[in-house]
Every structure is written in structure tokens, then in C-alpha cells.
Amino acid sequence: MEKYSTIIIGSGLSGLVAAHEITKAGKKVLVLDQETEENLGGQAHWSFGGLFFVNSPQQRTMRIKDSYELASQDWNGTAAFDRPEDFWPRQWAQEYVRFAANGKYKYVSELGMKFFPVVGWAERGDGSASGHGNSVPRFHITWGTGTGVVAPFVKKAYQAQQQGLLTFKFRHRVTKLLSENGRIYGVEGDILASDNKPRGQKTNRVVIGTFSFQAQQIIIASGGIGANLDLVKKNWPNRLGPPPQHMVCGVPDYVDGKMIGVAEENGAHVINKDRMWHYTEGLKNWNPIWTNHGIRILPGPSSIWLDAKGNRFPAPFFPGFDTLGTLKHIQDSGFDYSWFILTQKIIKKEFALSGSEQNPDLTNKDYRLILGRLFGSKATGPVEAFKLHGDDFIVAHDLENLVRQMNTKVGSTLLDYQQVKSQIEDRDRQLDNKFSKDAQVNYIQHTRKYLGDKLARTAKPHKILDPQNGPLIAVRLNILTRKTLGGIETNLNAQVLDAEGKVIQGLFAVGEAAGFGGGGMHGYRTLEGTFLGGCIFTGMKAGQYIAKQ
DSSP, X not given: XXXXXXXXXXXXXXXXXXXXXHHTTTOOEEEEESSOGGGTBGGGGGXXXXXXXXXXXXXXXXXXXXXXXXXXXXXXXXXXXXXXXXXHHHHHHHHHHHHHHTTHHHHHHHTTOOBOSSOBOOOOOSSOSSSSSOSSXXXXXXXXXXXXXXXXXXXXXXXXXXXXXXEEEESEEEEEEEEETTEEEEEEEEEEOOOOOOTXXXXXXXXXXXXXXXXXXXXXXXXXXXXXXXXHHHTOOGGGOSOOSOOEESSOTTXXXXXXXXXXXXTOOEEOTTOEEEEEEEEEOSSOSSTTBEEEEEOOSOSEEEETTSOBOOTTOOTTTOHHHHHHHHHHTTSSEEEEEEEHHHHHHHXXXXXXXXXHHHHTTOHHHHHHXXXXXXXXXXXXXXXXXXXTEEEESSHHHHHHHHHHHHTSOOOOHHHHHHHHHHHHHGGXXXXXXXXXXXXXXXXXXXXXXXXHTOOOOOOTTOGGGOOEEEEEEXXXXXXXXXXXXXXXXXXXXXXXXXXXXXXXXXXXGBTTTTTOTTTTOOOSSXXXXXXXXXXXXXXXXXXTO
8 A cells, every 4th residue: 555644635726735835845745636637726727716805905006995803894794603513613714814814915926826906896795784795895806817826836736746745646536534543544445547528527437446545644625515416405504495496507527525425424523514605696608518517697786686577686685795695585486596687788897707718818818808898898708608609698679578588588477578667667767866765776876986896897877778778688597506615624723523523633624625614614605705715725724734743
């Protein structure tokens, strides 16, 4: 049986960060992954690349006043920790916010990451100062999007490989942890047949052999359950209504959650299984890469949001405000989809699509395309492609035709043209004055006081039904699976704990498998931009602790 100092299960972002910290201390690491080398970097590669910083240079340039105290207030109001098992998640949350305010920007910048100068304002919240949401913009888009976040750590991994400090073994699927006298000392699993499919596509699971390796430390960095719809539905919480019958998938097939189950079989305490993060603005990808591939709209605040029956969402359920609040509202409607109605002026200014491949301007650092995004007459190329080819998009020059096509799309007569028309006309009349009683209209006018929104994310207020603002666009929105907020319980060294709170010697967990810290540092909700950051932080903490042993 081959022996190593440290074995890392998973070659995604958190595993690569841990490998970086351990190998730069001169210690040897083995990285195992069930996927091919083509998938190095995991699902982080596909992300929009948003990172949560507090009091960053970009915030200060845009005159955004942020602080550790304000960010902690927002985090705790959002997380709403209320369980005994939230002890370690609370500790991780506190340390992570401190890291985001002091050290995180320097850490990633020294690795070569750079950021788009306009700071985004995600998860604007439930409308209360003490509750859910970001009080100020904190969403920093990495130049290169998700590929730009992963690239420095991939580079460091290959450098360590050349130095003889890191060994990759792809197509190695861990199925068992080996233990003796309460200590984890090794792994066993299946060797899978090679596969030459492009990144993200589903690969084969043909077993051609087995393996067994030993190490002093084992780090689980295998990700969450987002592509395992059976597990998602099994763990679905009643507080969010019934589980959707139909969902699209925001992560590749390999995000199956199986390694979390393997850890649990070996005594790891898995907590907060019912806490999860799924989006309400999902689209069926017209050009899919993985199974049931879904893409999320990152919306600005102006679209009219209707449930399946044509009822306008109440405050604070506006686009980009309260993800899980809108999810519950949708599920309580008895249907698992909803609608945006908007104009061409809104889509060109406010629609972005999550994913590195959906943002070639930012991913490829193409300044010409970026100027087109900000000042062009059309939406970005990928958004316009979805408008043209996407199954969820409808375009029409009048509302009656639009509503008729919306009903045809879902095979029903749920939407009443007169009802939809009346609601939009009522909204449009609120624009006859500079003041209004419509909460969404008021917020649109308010948010444009922030230069970042005025430049890049919020269309100038206008009447939806005025033909000069058209054509009209309807978008059917699906529930899109994404993140596991709960996970394997760990202390602040990322050491795995058992059900009695005792350390399982030799076993660590990082990234989404650990709920991004401690088994769920986000609590019930997230402020966004915190998933990649959680992978970096947990991988860093585990790696630094092991490097000192």
C-alpha cells in the first residue's frame, strides 16, 4: 500500500488551496479525483467568479463605506443561527468575515487575482436593517471569472508537481476511509476507465481496478450534493414548501455528494442537511454541457415578477433581493416556476448569466466586449443567444400576444391577459411622478444613486408597456439547484468531528463538503460571493494547520 503525508480527495478549489499551503511548506501531497484532468478546478471553474470582500479598494473607490461591524451584522442577520449544532458554524462565520475584512484581499491579490472595478450588489435583502441581506455592495467579480479564481492554484499545483511535492491521480474514486483505533489512516476505492470528454460533460463510471493508499492526514474536498436531485429532494426543508417536481441543475454531474456519505459512515457528524441554496431564476441551457444543465440569470431589479397564475410578487420579493424568500413564495403558489416580464431596455442593461462560459468579456478580459456590455444597444452575446434560442424566452411586440405565448409555453390558461395588463399598467402609472408608492419602483430610483448600479446593473426607469421600450420579453424561470449549505462538522482547524464533538484524528474537511466551514457557516442564507471565498478560506486553514504539524 502506497503511503503519503497528506491525501486530498477532490481537485476543486478548496482541495487545490489546501495542496498549495501544504506543498509550499515542503510536504508531499497526493490529490485523488474521480474525474479527468480536464476537470481540474472543479465546479469553481464554471462560476461567475464573485468574491465577498469588506472595505476593499474597489469599494473605497466607489465611495462605499463598509466595515467588519456592518458585515458581521449583515452576516448574522442573514445566517439566523438558531441551533445547538451551529456552534462551529458561528465560529467559522466570525473568522471568515474577519478574513474578508482583513487579509483575504491581500492573500488572493498576491496570487495574481484582479477584480472588475464595479462592485456588484447581490442579495439586497428583506428590507430590514437587522435581517437578511447586504447593506452595501460587496460582490467583486474576478477578472477571468471562475477561471481567474482557479488559475493561480492550478498553476501552483503543477509547479509543486514538477518539484515532486504533489501527485495527481485522476479517475480514482474514493469509496472507503480506512480507520484503526479511531484514527483515519487511508483510503480505498475504484479506478475508473479513462475518458476523453470535454470539461463538464458526464464521464463514464466503468471500474477497471481498485486502489489503496495511506496517509497521516486525509482531507475531504469533494464538494456538495447539487447534481444529486434525489438527495436534494430528500433533504428539502418543509420551511421552503414542497420540493419542486422539476428543477434544472446548476452544477456538473460529478457533484454527487457521495463522499459526504462515506465520511458519515466513518463517524463524521454531518449537520444542517436541510440548509441549501437554490436559485429561482434558472434557465434551461439551450446548449447544455452536463445533464439537465441550467444557467442562472443574475437579474437587476426592474423586471416584473409574476407567479405561475400571473400574480405580481409582493415586496421584498424583487429580482436580486431574497433568494430563499422568493423560493418559498414560488413553492407556496403550487407551481415550481415563475415569470419575468421585461423590455429590451431592461434585458440589455440588467441581465447577466452566471458562469464563466456565459461571460466571454470578463472571462477573456476582452475590453471591447466589456464596453459593449456597459454601453451597447443589445445585451451581451450569450444573453441575446438565450433570447433567440432558449426554450424559456418569449419575445412579442404587444402584451396580449406575449401572454398568449406564455400560456402556450406551459400548456395552460393560467395567465389572464386583463389581469396581467392591469398590474403592469398600475406599475407604469407610478412613473408619472418622481415619487411613488410602488416599492419596486422606489427601489429602482433609489438604487441608481449608486454609480455601479447606474452604470452596469439598473436600467433607467421606464414604462413597460410603452412600445418605444420594446419589444416585450417574457422569461419562464425554473428552480435551479446549486449549493449545499450544511455539511461535515469541523473545528477551526478543519478537523472533522464526530457526533460527540470529538476530533476524528487524521480526517479533515474543506469547501462545500464542510458547508464552507464548520458544517454550515452560512446558516440558513448567504450574502453571495461567499462560496468561492469559503472554499479558499477552509482550504487555507486546513493546509496551514497541516503544514505546521
